[in-house]
Amino acid sequence: MGGNNQLRDVFDAIADPTRRRLIRHLAEAEELPLHELTALFPMGRTAVSKHLAVLKEAGLVLDRKVGRETRYRLNAAPLREVKDWLAFYSKFWSTNMLRLSQLMEEEEE
Template sequence: MVKFQDAQLDRTFSALADPTRRALLARLEREDGLSVSELAKPFPVSLPAIMKHLDVLSDAGLLTRTKAGRTVSCHLIAEPMEEAMGWLARYQRFWTERLDALEALLEARRKGEG
């Protein structure tokens, strides 16, 4: 009964369930390409702990790392969140009618772009 494709959703939601990881992503959203140690600096945990969080984010497909010399730059990949957002969108009708507004907007833009 459990669908195989849900594995990506599992990893995405699981990755987002930790406040440190959400903070890391939020940081990269504002300033992409930060190094591991720059990312780690604000947090009261050890560097290996941050490494593990980055590993989780990488495994969820939310992050890539590129090495240049001895420093490693981290880059956000937001796409997996789209699926998570799509899953949540189903429930939007329970708290707002904004779904219709969003769809109308998207429809209008789609037609506009031809």
């Protein structure tokens, strides 16, 4: 986990497809209220709230109260951990794909 007092691992938070969709919707909008987020999913408000709580624990979502409404926005900074982790494997796959390509060329000759 990162050094910003996250209660939940970012990888755990993004493991669920519903939470990844929530992240995408929040990335596309500056801020969305809970009722608008709930309308985007075939589940109730409580279920969406639980997914948002997981994302919030991982530091991926920030919320604020506006009257009786809770509005959510994305905090993409913790996703850097995922990006950095994937970058290592990107190099791995690039190298292996190059080797495979060379092997295929050798077999064709």
